[in-house]
Amino acid sequence: MLPSDVFRLGVVGLRTRKLRAALSALGIAIGIATMLVVTGIPASSRQAVADRLAALGTNLLRVQPQSAGDQPAPLPAESVAMAARIGPVTGVSAVANVHAVVRRSDLIDPYDGSGLTVLATRTDLLAAVNGTIRSGQFLTTATSRFPAVVLGSEAAARLGLREIRPDRPAAQVSIGNRWFTVTGILAPVPLAPDLDQSALVGWDVAGSLLGFDGHPTVIYVRCREAAIEKVRAVLPATVSPQLPGLVRVSRPSDALAAKRATDSAFGALLLGLAGVSLLVGGVGVANTMVISVLERRREIGLRRALGAPRGHIRLQFLAESVLLSALGGAAGTAIGVAATLGYATWQRWPPVIPPMTVAAGLGGALLVGVIAGVYPAMRAARLTPTSALAA
Known part of the structure; x- marks a missing residue:
């Protein structure tokens, strides 16, 4: 049939x-x-x-230099770009401590920084750490070249700033004895709690006004979850080929397990x-x-x-x-x-x-x-x- x-x-x-x-x-x-x-x-x-x-950072690795004697061996200025070349890596950003003091007023003691840290910041930081802006806006390619600053949630509270209001004159803070305009305030960042107590300035303006040498202090690396252990194994030699033993990479999050x-x-x-x-x-x-x-x-x-x-x-x-x-x-x-x-x-x-x-x-x-x-x-x-x- x-x-x-x-x-x-x-x-x-x-x-x-x-x-x-x-x-x-x-x-x-x-x-x-x-x-x-x-x-x-x-x-x-x-x-x-x-x-x-995933919101807890199951695919996020944190790269930092380890101390060699009294001072940590700095990461190369090219380390961020080198980390981005690793195949399974999907995003890289970085911050760097510029060792400056941030004050609400120039009448405050020049050495009283309220326990806050000033960090040179790349514009893609929020995507790397799952951060969000609570008020105002984050640094852009344009504003990162000028004296603009974004405050962490705790830093804003210590400096007496609650929100950015367009109908009022922009608030300013003194960083390294120079005035910076506050353009945004971050919401708390669970994946990088150190950012809550930081003042974030642009990578370029940190070099031109605050003496930043271009060496990152912390690199945030996001990659595919399936390859996170392999990426972690090759990161030290990738970001610092000459001194891989002086690079510390965080272990994968317990949330991944x-x-x-x-x-x-x-x-x-x-x-x-x-x-x-x-x-x-x-x-x-x-x-x-x-x-x-x-x-x-x-x-x-x-x-x-x-x-x-x-x-x-x-x-x-x-x-x-x-x-x-x-x-x-x-x-x-x-x-x-x-x-x-x-x-x-x-x-x-x-x-x-x-x-x-x-x-x-x-x-x-x-x-x-x-x-x-x-x-x-x-x-x-x-x-x-x-x-x-x-x-």
Whole structure:
């Protein structure tokens, strides 16, 4: 028989028993929908957890010079650019202590810096440390060349500044006996708490007005999580080829270990739930097809008496089983995707529907149809015309 003939034979069985076909397809649809829901919802939850853990800096490394005698060996001025050349690195920024004093007024003791640090800062710092501006704006390519400063949250509080208001004259602070205009105030930075007590000035203006020599004090490196250990291993020799032993690199965050453990636990859970769902759907289809064979013995006997070979009988029931599972799989996929999207949106999670799960749902439905239809098809083909018609 041609494939089109096999398809028409399979459709005949479904069309003549519409209610039973619908209920049988519903069974496989529930199984596939369950598989998608129990994989999609935990995947969305896992993504929400991953996003929260990522905010804790799971892929952030901190590079600093170590002391060589009384003074730390400075990092080369080119170390930031060299770190950016590492393949898995996705972002690099740096700050440098310029050893200046910041004061709210020039009438304050020149040596009273309120325990604050003045840092030369690159304009891409916020992206590297997941920082945000509470008021005003951060340094830009333009403002970093002029005497502008952004204050950390604690630094702003100590200097008596709460917010930047456009309708008022810009506040100024004295840094190294020069006046700097306050353009922004940072929100607390959990990944780099030392920035909370710092006054951040532009990299260029620090060199022209504060005597900054261009050597970074701290380099913040972000990279792909999967390669973080490898990046950490090569960073010392990359940023300081001559003195790699005098470079200290922070170890990966404990949050990264927690994130990986979460991924592993969720993966095992999803695999088990998906297997159970497919098993339930397959048993339902097999049961339906066995009953169908028992009820259609006269039809099978008549077709055999008219000359239909056993192979055609097998193909007929196998095609019916596959079509039944395909209909259920398509309906179950649509139901599962809709349920996952709805629940994730309600929980305010990022909706995640793994493409492999959708493909596995449709492919699994077809596979279940084949497996569930093999025994009923073989049983139908073994019936002789006389025994089938006598039933």
